[in-house]
Amino acid sequence: MAQRNNKYDRQLRIWGEHGQTALETARVCVLNCGPTGSEALKNLVLGGIGSFTIVDASKVSAADLGNNYLVDWESLGQSKAKSVCALLQELNESVGAKFVEESPEALLESNPAFFAQFTLVIATQMTEAPLLKLEEICRQQKVMLVIARSYGLAGLVRISVTEHDIIESKPDNKVEDLRLHKPWPELQSYVDEFDIDTQDHNIHKHIPFAILLIKIAEDWKKSHDGKLPANVRLFKEAITARRRVEEDEDNYNEALKSAYIVLFPPSISSQLRAVLEDKASDVDASSSDFWIMVSALKQFMANEGQGEPPLDGAIPDMHSFTDYYIKLQKIYQARAEADVTAVEGHVARILKQIGRESSPIPRSTIKLFCKNARNLRVLRCKMLSDEFSSRSGPELQRLLAVEESSHPALYVLLRAVDHFAATYNRFPGVFDGEMEEDVSRLKSLAVGLLNDMGGGGASLPEDVVSEICRFGAGEIHCVASIVGGIASQECIKLLTRQFTPIQGTFIYNAMSATSLVLNV
Template sequence: MSSPAPKSPELSDKSKKYDRQIRLWGEHGQALLEAATICLVNVTAVGCETAKGLVLPGIGGFMVADGSTVTEMDLGNNFFLNASYIGKSKALACMQLLQELNPDVNGEYVDESIDYILANRPSFFESFDLVIASNLNEQTLLLLSNRLWVSNVPLVYCRSLGMLGTIRIQLKEHCIIEAHPDNRQFDLRLEQPFEALREHLESTEVTSKVPWLLVLYKYLKAWQSKNGGGCQAPSNYREKTELREVIRADMTADEENYEEAIKAVNTAFGAGLVPLSLKEIFDDDACEQLHKKSDAFWIMAKALKHFVVQENKGYLPVPGVLPDMTANTDSYIALQHIYRQQAAQDADHVYHKCQDYLKALALPMDSIDERIVRLLCREAAGLIVLRGTRISDEYEKSCRLQSLVEDNELQGSLTAYNFALRAYERFLTECGNIPGDCTVEQDIGRLKSIASKMLVDLGLHATISDDILHEICRFGGAELHAVSAFIGGCAAQEVIKILTKQYKPIDNTFIYNAISTESVTLRL
């Protein structure tokens, strides 16, 4: 994916510091990251590694919540604790050592356990943009996830146990404007050019110096005349081959813009119409029925729908983005100006409709910035809305685990390892100790009994391999730093996606087995 270059060589100190990442998510994405505050629940190796991946790129602030103290055992796998902190607050140690990575980030801590906070200050988490938790027992995990679900605060839950690691993302609703698709199709409107573009295309002489878009338009018109007129474009291999041959037949030399036009036949047509994913957004109840608490995204989506359906004959706003083309500078800039001007006009229509909706809802007129409307219009074809599930939903009979169980067995798959980790968490709740911490063989039997009961409760007549349960007990609750670092890095990446509202995050479970170096993403 191409990335925007810095606007000026004279960058501020902050821009120089974060230049590489700004190329990925832009200055507006960096601003959202710097405005965000997150809470890290439990000072574990995987939790600290996740926080490290957010402190370094400049998260606004972080809070560490942990009521335990540093022990010698903690020093073996966590680089964010050292011997000078033994016997002292683990939350304080983690906060101070993390903050050393980036003095621009504000770090705080509370010397209280998650169980104490949930019991005595349940509203504590409502002030954060996101919560990261790791290695909890089942009871605490469900209490935390349910509380955050009600408060509409995203939760990223990480596990690291021996050679296994998982990430579970709990999102109630997540709206993405900039999805950054891997294969973006440029919207050129050659089949149905807007008025200013049509005038330019028809009044400009096609030479070897003009952008390939003008070459392609000239021969598209000829192809359309030959095939009965109309505004259709070649849609199958035979028709596209025919158009390419027509262009090639008129070449008199090695004309690069002609060659580019031939290559563009496969990708230059078909954009501008409403894709199925966007139609689903337009038909969503949240878009149809606005109210005072509607997210700005849905107000903009309804304004976009009005523009497309009522004002633009079913076409999306012009994005105003052109691909690189071989041409002389003046002709390329002239063409670029036409697209950008039309994009600005279309975005103005959508923005004014947003203002109408805000006025009707008696909301402040500055609730929606004109720049975000322009961005939404540019990215309209790729808008995404994710609606997730609560972690507690996985413990219900209607959970998606049933569809993942084949032949009534959960043996040898990554799904089985994920389920075994859930049984591990229930073991912590029911037995009060880590399976395998003392007697491996005895705890295997207890863990197997718990796993079997969980499967029965879900209505599944399945089994889970003794080898997998033995592996869980053999780890004895230990975190390996290499696995924790990998999972933490992946989790931090997903947190950044959520906070910047760019790129599509995992939906909703990632499982990694370092023994076989396998991974899988599942929606549970």
């Protein structure tokens, strides 16, 4: 236990004990263990997933030694899956390791049920036709799918899941919800204990800014027909008027910095609104805990919350005497606890309505949900078969016309090379002699593809087409390291249900060091 905590200490600080447990119970399958697959898996094995299974029929060749760190000289000519599996096992002995020496394509045909045992499948270096089949199987069996591909100096990562609910989305800019615009009775009565015009300078400069803002807003309202200041400038002037310049008061600096939150308290984000309005929040016996909690949240907001989600109870650091700060902290925490209890009550009533009293949702789960209520996210991915259909043609056409970068073209061409491979039984550009012909073949395939999708007429930059041909389907280690790294990072976000994964197709261009997420 101590060893485990030490080993994972640096990552526990990102995703917590519960995130680590989610990883440790995950069963991951990797299709093809070239550099991209091996790198992605290496990162997950180091992080401590429960187990992995590699599916790859190929043997280790001399070329593999040049781009894959997880095969060695001794394994030349042997099963690549076996060799990579053995070396990965060395990296972390607490991870279960298996391999299947079979091609993913063959396995998809012979044993589709094979995939049901996994939490997540990473499909690397696979072409369109088998991917479509794999996606269908994964969707049916509720297995998460991450697609990763390194192609010369280009890369692609795409997630496919039916629905992914995120409680801990951990956005970069966390909204501070202090309710300074409408203090509840317990907070108000604490505020009332303060005389912010006290002659004791030492106290004056140690009153927490939250108290100052409530008081000063209150005073303003008294002299302005109950209205708040019309803009932040006026409010700041009112704050400045109360500070003692000679005292260099940090609490007043903080009050000025946060003045806007009284006038512009956090609103309900569009993402949260989308979750609240989602049809899935009309729950029944088959609904997940997440949606039952969303339904309870709606009831809370309509009743006790008066339009607001539960308070998260966290307050920022404030320049203050410790005891003022701690009292304030306790008031916020007590309110947050009361909100959790209220939501818990709604959850219990809903469970009763849908006949699920026997399997309640633990308070700890409801508490985590309430704490993050403002940042709930639901991710639903389009199926590849839909994306590849005629519906996305016009959007692609638009992107090709407006995007200055090469990414939309790369997106089309990465599909076109699969069609090329289906037609010619090889990728473009693998024979130097046929380079020029391949360029025009690939171009006409790509144009045909766009036409089929209803995006005809769009032009593909000549240089990107020849660049893709020049890549000759090579899997270069440093690109694989980046693409595999990004794919494994997305896997961790999916498995821990923390942070928001990529929504759309991530396209990477190593030459220009640029990337773009395309939504088509």
